[in-house]
Amino acid sequence: MKKKVLVLGCGGVASVAIAKICQNSEVFSHLCIASRTLSKCDAMKEKWQPTTSTEISTEKIDANSKDQVVSLIKKFQPDVVLHLGMPYHNLVIMDACAECKVNYIDTAAYEPEDTSEPVWRAKYEKRCKEVGFTALLEYADQWAFDSKYKEIGKTAICGAGFDPGVTSVFVAYAKKHYFDRIDYIDILDCNGGDHGYPFATNFNTELNLREVSAMGDYYENGKWIQVPPMSVKYVYNFAQVGPKDMYLLHHEEIESLAKNYPEVKRFRFFMTFGQSYLTHMKCLENVGMLQSSPVMYEGREIIPIQFLKSLMPEPSSLGPRTVGKTNIGCIFRGVKDGKEKTIYIYNVCDHQESYKEVGSQAISYTTGVPAMIATELVATGVWNLTGALNCENFDPDPFMERLNKWGLPWVVDENPVLVEG
Ligand code: NDP
Numbered sequence: 001m002k003k004k005v006l007v008l009g010c011g012g013v014a015s016v017a018i019a020k021i022c023q024n025s026e027v028f029s030h031l032c033i034a035s036r037t038l039s040k041c042d043a044m045k046e047k048w049q050p051t052t053s054t055e056i057s058t059e060k061i062d063a064n065s066k067d068q069v070v071s072l073i074k075k076f077q078p079d080v081v082l083h084l085g086m087p088y089h090n091l092v093i094m095d096a097c098a099e100c101k102v103n104y105i106d107t108a109a110y111e112p113e114d115t116s117e118p119v120w121r122a123k124y125e126k127r128c129k130e131v132g133f134t135a136l137l138e139y140a141d142q143w144a145f146d147s148k149y150k151e152i153g154k155t156a157i158c159g160a161g162f163d164p165g166v167t168s169v170f171v172a173y174a175k176k177h178y179f180d181r182i183d184y185i186d187i188l189d190c191n192g193g194d195h196g197y198p199f200a201t202n203f204n205t206e207l208n209l210r211e212v213s214a215m216g217d218y219y220e221n222g223k224w225i226q227v228p229p230m231s232v233k234y235v236y237n238f239a240q241v242g243p244k245d246m247y248l249l250h251h252e253e254i255e256s257l258a259k260n261y262p263e264v265k266r267f268r269f270f271m272t273f274g275q276s277y278l279t280h281m282k283c284l285e286n287v288g289m290l291q292s293s294p295v296m297y298e299g300r301e302i303i304p305i306q307f308l309k310s311l312m313p314e315p316s317s318l319g320p321r322t323v324g325k326t327n328i329g330c331i332f333r334g335v336k337d338g339k340e341k342t343i344y345i346y347n348v349c350d351h352q353e354s355y356k357e358v359g360s361q362a363i364s365y366t367t368g369v370p371a372m373i374a375t376e377l378v379a380t381g382v383w384n385l386t387g388a389l390n391c392e393n394f395d396p397d398p399f400m401e402r403l404n405k406w407g408l409p410w411v412v413d414e415n416p417v418l419v420e421g
Pocket of ligand 1: 008009010011012013014034035036037040061062063064084085086087107108159160161162163164165202203204205207315316363366367
């Protein structure tokens with residue numbers, strides 16, 4: 001089909017998406033990998049080029065510079081830009097893609113790098129008051145591109161990883177095939193893996209710690225409700241993992257799902273954590289190490305959370321030492337043919353199997369595979385809605401078929417049980 005994809009970023013998630021793009025050379029004839037550190041892009045090319053007929057090129061880029069993104073798009077002429085760098089750059093890259101009339105896909109909602117920047121701060125404080133959720137990340141600025149993408153006849157997908165991404169597709173699939181009406185949705189993200197470190201994060205450290213230290217928001221009866229971080233705990237017996245404590249967190253797909261499924265009474269998101277992780281995180285927070293605004297240290301500005309990231313193991317280095325499985329999915333409660341029903345749609349992914357296949361642990365695998373699938377669906381025109389959208393806006397069936405084909409098979413459990421902890 002001769003489709004060209006430009007991947008921006010070359011970290012943990014990108015390494016998996018790149019491996020999968022190379023496995024899918026029937027669709028992708030050309031791949032350009034562009035990131036801040038050119039040597040990482042070159043190493044990827046060296047690793048995968050001998051295995052694929054997809055022609056790989058590499059470029060150095062600062063994704064913060066719209067001019068650089070525009071000139072690379074003009075040079076490479078991709079069908080899709082798959083942004084797998086930092087969400088700080090989503091708006092710049094969406095803007096560049098709109099200018100060049102190219103499709104855009106990412107895996108995480110926009111949030112600013114410096115949360116003390118006054119213009120953003122004023123907007124944020126207004127949103128906290130008026131809309132009611134305090135998370136740093138939100139879709140509003142990305143959805144603002146909707147009319148622009150409609151006008152140019154292109155697709156922008158916000159959030160095509162696992163959660164958001166696959167979980168969003170699970171919602172569309174449940175609604176299409178299992179329910180006349182969905183009343184309650186709980187998204188469960190369980191990492192039953194063990195990397196052997198007392199404290200490490202499975203994806204970008206800075207983003208992970210920002211996410212889990214935020215207030216735990218959920219959405220009920222048209223309103224955001226806030227609870228302190230890690231204050232709501234349940235236990236769920238995850239298939240192939242076992243019983244795990246999981247805690248209520250804010251997560252960006254609640255925002256888009258609440259907009260796209262207004263009939264659903266409640267959306268919540270839960271993630272599992274071990275006690276060691278929680279103790280370390282609380283301690284780091286208490287001493288100020290999770291701060292994302294600059295502080296002065298020995299005459300120069302540093303951002304504490306970025307300094308902390310530099311001391312922690314790179315998530316991409318966890319692959320060889322992580323054992324165990326992830327189990328991520330959605331519990332739905334609703335009505336079909338006049339009868340109440342509850343189902344759990346989920347995927348189980350094995351860290352070591354992922355590592356054997358592509359050299360990465362399951363968190364990067366479960367994000368990089370769906371990112372490649374969404375890219376294929378947009379590049380080939382199977383998903384052809386225009387505007388700035390989320391995965392649940394599209395037909396779920398071709399995506400669900402491809403999850404089975406590309407390594408993330410899913411299961412529908414008709415008897416899930418959630419126990420309050
Ligand atoms: P990494 O930190 O491993 O990778 C980020 C990459 O972006 C690195 O290669 C980095 O370059 C590059 N980068 C950073 N700044 C710039 C810049 N200014 N210009 C160009 N490149 C830059 O992150 P992950 O792979 O763990 O995460 C990638 C994305 O995936 C994040 O947005 C994350 O939130 C999202 N994610 C989504 C999930 C989902 O299920 N939806 C789950 C997990 C992650 P360098 O190599 O030089 O550092």
